[in-house]
Amino acid sequence: MDFNSLLAQAQKLTNEIQSEDLPRVERTIPQVLQATQELHSRVTQTQDIQDIQAHILLGSKGIDLPKISQKLETLSARKTFEPLDPITDTDIQSFLKNERENAILSVIEEVHKNSFQTAQKQKWEHIKADWRQEKVKLLNALVGPSQNWIDIQKIPEQTVLNETSLGAKSCLDRIEMAYAREVFDYNKLVIEGVLRPNLVQKFGKIVETFNDAKITEMWEIMKYMVNVGPLSRNRDPIKSRSQMTQFIEQAKKYLENRYKLYMSTVISGNLREAQRGGVPSIFNLVSSFVSLTFNQNNSFGLQDGLIEGKPLWPMIYYCLRCGDIAAALKCMQMSCAGQEDFMQALEDKLHKPEQKLNSKLENQLKLLYCNKIKNSTDPYKKAVYCIIAGCDISEQHLEVAKTTDDFLWIQLSLLRSESSDNTEILTYSGLQTMILEKYGEKHFNAADQRHLYFQVLALTGQFEAAIEFLSRTEKYRTHAVHMALALNELCMIGGPRNVQEPLLSVDIEDPIPMRRLNIARLIMLYVKKFEITNPAEAMQYFYFLRNMKDPEGRNLFLLCVSDLAIECRDYDLIFGKVQPNGIRSRGLFDQFESIEFDSKQAAKMVAEELVKKGMFEDAVKLFDIAADYEHALRYTSVLLSQVVHQITKKGSLRERLQIVASDFNERLEGTEFNCDPQVLNTFCLLTKLMSFFDYYHEKNYQLALEVLADINVVPLSMNDLESCVNNFKRLSGEVCKVYPDILLATMDILHIEYKKIKGNNASYIDKGRDKQLQHLREKAKALTSMAGIVPYRMPGDTNSRLVQIEILMN
Known part of the structure; x- marks a missing residue:
């Protein structure tokens, strides 16, 4: 670089300095060099190179190291938890002081101990819950011999039926579809409250069209065995069967x-x-x-x-x-x-x-x-x-x-x-034991003659073991499931005390060698392969679980529908869709609507499960279907607080939320939502802030400032500071989360306006320009003051960025 370039840059710097209102200091180059050498000699004498580098690093971040050192020296070096000094018995003041400190220390120690124990307990509970969930998944995936798996525990276990693993996609074949049509017709009659037909007879008729002699023979056995007097629905089926x-x-x-x-x-x-x-x-x-x-x-x-x-x-x-x-x-x-x-x-x-x-x-x-x-x-x-x-x-x-x-x-x-x-x-029990345990599958060559072993089990009244044995193979599983459904409707299947038990289990209170069939698990295993491709048929099968509950007391039918909805995520198909006028169209679940089951109740249950999984966007849709507007607006606000400050991109979460918020706002104009005013105010405020950031990103700064003036959460003058602080204290956490971005965006708008006014000298008279610049400086000062006063912990760089921009405007 030549001297002419240096001279031009020096003159440029001089012109820039002249435009600033700074005091003039005139020094020659030798004087500047001498002052620099004296400063360097003083620094190098008192500090080493590492200290100098530390000063330079911290100074670049706006930190004054000497002041921090002074503050650190004033701190007490005494250890908080060191043993207290012994005192004499007559020193009452010291005694009371020690007692007070001992009490404080004991409370701190007790809290620490309790916190540690609570953390350990929660950790192990979480681990056990994970293992229980894995066990349930393994049991659900298990399709094989389980009649020797004996579970005699009566303690209920937590059930996790809402599993996330996708089953293999498959459509119903001809036989499965024929059964499914009969199931649909039967459920329709049950819902209408008319006389129920005998499912064994109905299934037995369609089996004749399959042209399979062995299957026909199995259903013929079922027809004979169910042709008895009606069993009481208030008695256990196994005990009733053993006495008839x-x-x-x-x-x-x-x-x-x-x-x-x-x-x-x-x-x-x-x-x-x-x-x-x-x-x-x-x-x-x-x-x-x-x-x-x-x-x-x-x-x-x-x-x-x-x-x-x-x-x-x-x-x-x-x-x-x-x-x-x-x-x-x-x-x-x-x-x-x-x-x-x-x-x-x-x-x-x-x-x-x-x-x-x-x-x-x-x-x-x-x-x-x-x-x-x-x-x-x-x-x-x-x-x-x-x-x-x-x-x-x-x-x-x-x-x-x-x-x-x-x-x-x-x-x-x-x-x-x-x-x-x-x-x-x-005895009858002795014959059953002989068939099931003494002879067993090996004696009857059950692997090659499945229909024969099923026959001897069914004819000796061991329906549960017969159905479980039949369900182990793909060829007979469909027939086994529908036999279980038909017998269960006639109260002839003994179910377990807990729906989490294996497919076939033993209850110690039952006569030997009776087994209990977990029909809930059997149905869910069967439905799993087509629930994604055929949700309508899947719900028909889940309806057979309407009278069962899981260990937590939740209805098993609603729980299965909830899992199905989360699995396929086609909520409009299952629960209908809310139209712009607020009216919901009918979905698959509406056909089961009754005193016990309500579509809104089911949709709300699914929404609550989605919230637990963190799927807030889907939960908002389900809360809207359930007409639970308070939760719908609340979780919409939670989502908006994460993206309200971002630029809208096609297909982004912000764009989708903007559509949802616009739909809610249109409906709010016509009717009043029955929800908490704080939730409603938060939602409305966030939608206005979304408009503010839209204007900001579009560089339409005047409209953006008008939105801010309307909501009055950011001071645009020192006179507004107190009212904005009071308003801030009433804001929800969702709005507070966005507040740093609001301050930075507002300050950026003011700085852009400041540079625009300052750079356009010909457009303004000097006095008018100075007045506008001073007005912008006042707004910037109000913003930095607001950031320092509000009772909210800002991100680390927010305050520094605000101060830096304010300095650039002075």
Whole structure:
């Protein structure tokens, strides 16, 4: 750089200094150099290089290090918590002083100890809650054998049903949609309050269209098993089921009818050999079947002769197997076997089927069986005596019971509630334990014959275990879920005490080996795969949970709808949409509207869950749907306080909030919202501040200052300072949060106006210009004074920036 450039810059600096109202100091260059050397020598003598650098650094930030050092020296160096000095017993003033300090120290120590313990307790509660949530997620994801998972705890656990993990997107297939249509029709009838149809019958009809014999057979079993007297809705289903003999009779009836169909099929395939004739009856049916089954080659060991050329005891057994005691009695009467006690027992069962056999007669038959018949070579005779007298429950009757149906029918026929002679008997609970625990899945080869294992469980009244077993595979899960729904509507499914328990659990108060099915978990697992793509169908299934509550007492139906709404975030579809005139359109939830369930109540519940998750923007929409305007405006204000000072960008949160705020303001003009005046004032103030910042960013400063003058939260003169301070004390936290940005934006406007006036010398007369500049300086001073007076802790650089801008205007 040459001397001409230096001279030009020096002259420029001189001209700028002349325009300022500063005192003139004239020094030659040697004098300036001498003063600089003297200053440098004094500084280097007293301070080292690091101190000089510290002064320079802190001085650049406006901090006076010497003054701070003086203030630090005045502070007491005494430790606050050091032991107190001992005093004499006669020094009362010192004693009282020590007691006072001891009390203060003990309070501080106690508070510290309590705070530490509270923090530790909250930490562990949070950790436990997280682990409980993870456990629930794992249980929800678990689809596999759980019948050996026994949970006997009765302490309710916190439930977290509002999970955030997305299920795999999938549409309902043909079978699932057919079931869903029936569910919709059923729920519609329930909501209308008309007579409810039998869901088992309804589902059983549509199953016939699936062309799957095994599925049809399963639903046929369900039809038989639910064809009993109505169960009380006030009693536990498991206890009611264990005390009713109708379930046993219905299971036997199904097996007997199934065997009659089997006999007819065999005879139809061999009409020539069967030589069936006469009036159609069970006796003739059995006679034809026995003639096909037995001949001279396979009749070895059969006793007591023949009737019409057929062996006696096979005829009696198959008559009983078909459920026709009268035909069995006819066989005995046609024979010459005698055995009056046995005939009397058949007559008693025929004429008094609901009464148990006379104990004396039963004991005589048991004695006869033990003495003679047990060692007989006729397996059918042994089986018939065991069935009628209920004796020798350990005998398997393998020569007679050739299929699982035969075995199960014989076991059901052996059931007794009490023993007449203190001998071992087979009870209903004992049979259930034998099937579920003694034999189990391995014995019945359940992995390859799922329908068979389901059959033996269902026919022995173990609906919960049967449905849970069926739900483990994708092929049968849909049918298992709808069986559970149908039985639950008939009060035939035992549910757990806590909806957080596994899919299948054991209650220690239940008779062995009964299980409890968590139908809530079963439905939620089923719905999870299509709740996003088919929310309408999902809500229909959730409606079955309307009478259940979670451990916190919340309605499970509303809770599931809440989770569904949060998951899919299509609130307009579920709860409707609020129109500009304030009227809400109908949504999916409105079809369930009743005394118990209100759309506004459900929307508010979802909104509260969204608030807990921090999703305030969605919560505002739901509070608006719920007509809870106080919370809607409050959370709108919370969101506005975060973005009100920003520049509006397309698609930004500020732009969306601006639309919401404008909609609320339009409705406020027509009607009054029933909410807290403080909340309403905060919202209105923030919307005006949004307009202020819009004008500010658009550089429309005059309108921006007019908005500020209207709301009177920022002083534009020293006379307004006191009133603005008083107004500030009444402001909410949302507005206070924006206040530093308001001060900075206002100060920036004043500075821009100041530079504009000062730079345009030709437009103003000197006196008028000076007056306007002085007026702007007064406004700037009012702003800095306001920042220093208000009882609010400003961000670190706010005050310094305000002061710096004010200095630039002086």
